Amino acid sequence: MDQKLERVIMTRPGVGKEGRSINLLSNHFHVRFTGTDIVFYNYYVSMKYDNDILVENKKTSRKVIEKMCQMYSSELSGRDYIYDGEMNLFSVGSLPQTFFEFTVVLEETSARVPFLSRVAGNYSEGENKRMKRIQKTTLFKVALTYASKIPLSSIAVVHKGGESPHVQSAIMVLNVMLRQQQARMGCLVVRQSFFNGDPKNLTDLEGGVTACRGFHSSFNTTSGGLSFNMDVAMTVILTPGPVIDFILANQIVKEPRQIDWVKAKRMLKNLRIKTKHSRKERRIFGLSELPCNQQSFTMKVRDDDGEYHTVETTVSDYFRKKYQLDLTWSSSYPCLDLGKPRNPTYVPLEMCDLIPLQRYTKALSSKQRASLLDKTRHKPQERSRIITEAVRSNGYDEDPLLAASGIQIEKQMTRLTGRVLPAPRLILGNGVGCVPDRGRWNIKDKILQDPVKIGVWAVVNFSTRVDMSYVSRQLINYGRCKGIHIDQPQALIMEQSRYIERGPVVRVDKMFERLRYELRDRPKFILCILSEKNDLYGPLKKKCLQEEGITSQCMCPGKHTELYFGNLLLKINAKLGGINSVLALEDKRSMPLVQKKATLILGLDVWHGSAGRYNSPSIAAVVGSRCWPSISKYRASVRTQVPKIEMIDSLCIPKPNGYDDDGIIREMLLDFYQSSNGQKPEQIIMFRDGVSQSQFNKVLNIEVSQIMKVCNYIICRPLPKVTVIIAQKKHHTKLFQADSPQNNVPPGTVVDTRIVHPRHYDFYMCAHNGIIGTSRPAHYHVLIDEIGFAVDELQQFIHNLSYVYAMHLTITESININSQLVIAPIAYAHHAAEQVSKFLIDEYSSDTSSDSDAVAPVPELQHLHPAIWNSMFFC
Structure with missing residues (x-):
């Protein structure tokens, strides 16, 4: 295939047959779908404040849209709407016009506060205390522009084997419905997961943060029809309560005088609080430079003659006179700044509480991570029960919009039949063989292969x-x-x-x-x-x-x-270059499709850093097999790139003379040639980790095209045939044994029916033995297969690659995806990127980075030392 031609994702060639059958349940719930005549109309939303600054807060945006639909109900024909909190509004049926401009007024009312009379420039409470409500009005300018029409019938078309350009948009509308429903109930919504803050779902992680259990819910098109996927989800939130309690807990100190205020300022920025004196919710901008009893500001007061003049007062004096509040401990410490850079608003710490359900996005300590991981583990039977009860109790069918769309969700998990592939035989030292049992094998008294x-x-x-x-x-x-x-x-x-x-x-x-x-x-x-x-x-x-x-x-x-x-x-x-074990098939050269023709196996991953390190560069890593026909030896090449960008930009680096010099793929091809007795790869199997379905076409037409471009320089014609497989870990599909619900599915379990894509070539595989919690299968998507694997042949090959991983325990197990690992090439790429990212951790840690949101220049990564270029340093 010419690298200049646009590649198209292949369709499913069939299903696998090998392996013993096993009865399974999945956390996909079948959806009865009768709303084929419903049409949604998509309108782009532009929302600005009166000063033309864009509104970026989703909570504010939802309030504005709700108010708009109340104020202009007749202009909008009273249509029901769905809003994603950002740029998309969907109406059930069309609106009278293709373009609208509205002015929306939101009123914010505080709690009642004392109305204080002013006497001789001083504040004193009048004899007859009066109460008033302070009202603040904000103007918003909202524009709606017609974008597209989305018929729900497109979902039915796909299920019948057809194609529709609207199916992904239709599924998006249904998923926005779910988010809107939970947002209106006051839940914290994180993509397709929601968290309601029920005390029974909260676990203190110490350090001022709390683990919050919630649920993921989404609609999906599958070969078995429209399905509803429900799973347990977990996030980390700030422990609500007094701000000072959070700071003390976060810094693990007992008294305010022990606080590192520079560190506290970084931690508090952009957190939301509610003030005790006015009951208003505000966002923290920073801290004052001086303590409350010294931090002064100017304000206007009216004298006895009714004239206004400017006076200067401290924050402590202001609260004493204005609200009759004598500050206690906080008068000697900085205030929170709840204003803007040029217009600070100072409030004492003791007057502020963190509001509930705020996500904590900074890096967790190792102790906190371990505690969080422990809370996310549920045995299969327990997880199955929690999920099923959530579907029954959440009342999705009672939602008016879902009901109007003809959506009825069944209350029982989907039943399906999977297959268990046999484990490959392994060869250790002196030709000793070993067959893993339930994903485990013991090499305690055995020597290594090399x-x-x-x-x-x-x-x-x-x-x-x-x-x-x-x-x-x-x-x-x-x-x-x-x-x-x-x-x-x-x-x-x-x-x-x-x-x-x-x-x-x-x-x-x-x-x-x-x-x-x-x-x-x-x-x-x-x-x-x-x-x-x-x-x-x-x-x-x-x-x-x-x-x-x-x-x-x-x-x-x-x-x-x-x-x-x-x-x-x-x-x-x-x-150091040794080999722990090899597959018997590899030793006997019994894998004809990859051992009769020179085959390069690639694993690609991008490491984006841990939470709280927003400006640290992403690390792209590619591992490639070497010493063909071996499939157990690999080397890695690592590069830095722009933060949070998933596509790898260093596969091919053109030079002015027309040749690629410093690209990753050139390194891989040359090393393969040198380590494989002068063989050039005739085939390339590319495993890609970390990309979502929306990025599949980019992988094919950007990354694969770059690889083929380098091959054209190095190998010339004919170009190697390429097979591209995506491995996804971050999904919410779980598998349970129908006949043995207390146990995890056995290693080698594969599913390619019922819950897979209706047209594309994908399957779920659980190659590992889940000991703690519920096993999570890897979700493999075959984008193109020019090599021409049979379905069973490809599934068994991928299963085998889970057993060539060099970093097993002595009582060894196939790779456990719960530790963020899949087949060996991807696992190695993940480890190489993560390990090299530690080189830069001091420069880009959350505690040392600046407060600026500007993206720092991406540093060029120094090449690894020639002595370890070809080593498996990432093990």
Whole structure:
């Protein structure tokens, strides 16, 4: 296929037949759909304040649209509407005109407050206290412009095997209905998930944040008809209550005098509060520079003659005179600034409470993450019960708009038949075979397939109470059991105490100075014992991978069991070029489609950083197979790119002379050629992680086209055939055993009927053994298949790739998607991107980044050291 032609997503060629049958349930609920004659009309919404500034707050936007429909009901013919809170309004039936302009007035009324008389320039309460309500009116300018017509009948057309350009828009309308319904009930809506703040759904994570359980709900077109997908969801919110309580908890201090106010300012910015004296909701802009009893501002007062003049007062004095409030502890501390840059509004901390159901978007601590993960785990039977009860109790069928659209949701999960694929046979050292049982296999007393020898190496200890002699002896002894020959370490180096309080980069540099002094020969490997704080990991990996070219393995202090050391040895062996195990099919060259023709396997992923690091660059990683016909050895190439951009922009980097020089794919093709005895790839299998369905065409026509462009330069004609497969982890489909509801589905379970796309080639596969919580299958989408795999052949190949992952535990398991991993090429790409992202973590952490919203320039990532270019450093 010519790279210049636009590629089209393929249709399903059939369904698989191999494997034993298994009766399953899925959290998709069948929808009876009778509203085929309903037509929605889409209008674009432009909403501005009176000063022509765009309205960006969804809560405000919804209030304005609701008020508009009340004020101008006759002009809008009294139509029911659906609004997404942003740019799209859908009416049931057309409006009288294609363009409208409305002026909408919102009135905000405060609680009753004392009306104070002014005497001789001072505030004093009148003898007969009067009460008044302060009203604030805001003008909005709203424009509606006709965009398109969306018939719901398009959904039925697709289910009957036809095509319709409106089907995705129709599904979007139904999903906006769900969001609008929950928003009107006061829920926090996050995309298609909603959270109502019921105390039984809240769990304190400490640090001022709370885990909030809710539900995901969405409509989907499937081969079994329209379905309703419901799943348990979890988000993190701020613990509501006094702002000062949040700051103290967040910084883990007991008294206000211990607070780091610079850090508090960054944390508080843009949070929403309600004031106690006026009962108004406001957004925090920042903090005052001075405490309440010193922070002054000017205000106008009227004297006895009725003339106004300007006086200066402090925040403490103002609240004492205006509201008869004597501030207690907060008078000595900064105020919250609830105004704007040029017009600050100061309110004491003790007068402000955080409002409920505010998402916490900063990075969580390791303890908080562990606690959150624990709360998201539900055994299969419990999760199934929670989901089914939610569908029955939420009353979706009672929603007037859903009812008018002919939507009736069944209350029982969809029943379907899946298949369980057999596990592949593995080959270990000395040709010993092993067949995994329920996704697990034990190599405790077996040697590795290709163990390495480690000569010059050292142990470095960053101020932890760990016996380095004991650690080195255990590593040597357990390595011998796995066939890995490890000499005695050439040095055991403890960090000098005078550097402990220095920064991470300095500490790492000083340790390597000691290492060079202690060792006459360059070490092949270093074992690094880090503290649990783990702040040295990024600088250490950067030093090893970019500057020194030394393989490293980090470990934490704690209970070091045989299982722990076994896990370390598997990683060390893979990093140093060894092989832990291979597929029997691979060993016998029994996979003809990938072993008779030179085949390059690619895994692509983009790491966007953790929450709270908005300006940090995204990290694109591509891993490629090497040493064909092996499918177990890989190398990685990593680049930085603009934050939050999913498409990889460094696959092909054209140069003025017409040749590609620094692109990732050129690296992969050259390495494949050099490591595969001069073979050029005739086929490329590309696994792509992290993209949504709306980005599939971009993958085909941007990323694949870039790959083919490089192939055209390097390989010339004929271009390799390409198969492109998307692996999605972030979806809400769950599978349950119908005949054994208390257990997770067995490893190898695959589903390609009933709940899959009505036309496209996709399937669900659960290759791992779920031990904790409910297993989540990977959702694979085959976009194009020029190689021509049979359905069963491709599904078994993908299943096999889950068993070539080098980072298994000693009692090993196929890859567990609950730890954000899928088949080996994607898992490796994910790890490579995440590990390299740690190089930049100090520069772009939430605590050190500026308050500016401007995107920082993307730093060019220094190439890895030539000594480890081709290593599996990401293990």
